[in-house]
Amino acid sequence: MTKTLTFKNSELSVVGNFLGTLSLKNKASRGRTKLIKLISAKNDEYNEDRKETLEPFIKKDEAGNNVEGDTPGSVVLIEEKRDEANTAINEIDNESAVIEFTEYSEKMKALYDVIVDYPTEFSNQDAAAYDLLMDQLEAVFENETEETK
Template sequence: MTKTLTFKNEELAAIGNFLGTLSLKNKASRGRTKLIKLISAKNDEYNEDRKGTLEPFIKKDEAGNNVEGDTPGSVVLIEEKTGEANAAINEIDNESAVIEFTEYSEKMKALYDDIADYPTEFSNQDAAAYDLLMDQLETAFENEKDGEK
């Protein structure tokens, strides 16, 4: 049976960053490392899609280069197309990113078991990322629990 986790594209970085803050040992740590790699690959795809989607809305200079914004790495959008650009980006941000982890199932189960009763309290973004991650891990492993009953 294929095991997957499903997040929104815009949630990937927060979940990956959260996982990096956890203090884990052995198999759970290895599960975290595998999951971070899988999340990172999906996040790279998302960033490429986002960049490609924005391209037609970016203001160009006389040489045809993107006009850079005030902050490093940002660009200026064509003023008349800002609403259209925001709608397109919002759509990509909310698309599902499905992460298949069947081959790492044992390591992911160890990760799930270790963080289910994690001894540290979480707040703000970490609490939200923990909740999203646990919802997905619980869904992925609940069939196994049902089979044990």
């Protein structure tokens, strides 16, 4: 049976960053490392899609180069197309990123078993990321338990 986790594209980096803050050992740590790699690959796809989608809305200089914004790596959007660009980006941000992890199932189960009762309290963004991750892991591993009964 294929095992997957599904996040919105915009949630990928939040969950990946959160995973990196956890203090884990052994198989759970290896599960975290595999999951971070899978999330990172999906996040790279998302960033590439975002970049391609924004391209027609970016203001160009006389040489045809992108006009850079005030912050490093940012660009200036064509004023008349700003709403259209924001709509397109919101669509990509809210698309589902499906992460297939069947081959790492044992390691993911070990990760789940450790973080389900993680001894540290979470707040703010970490609490939200924990909730997102646990919703997905519970959906996979609690259904698995019910199927084996």
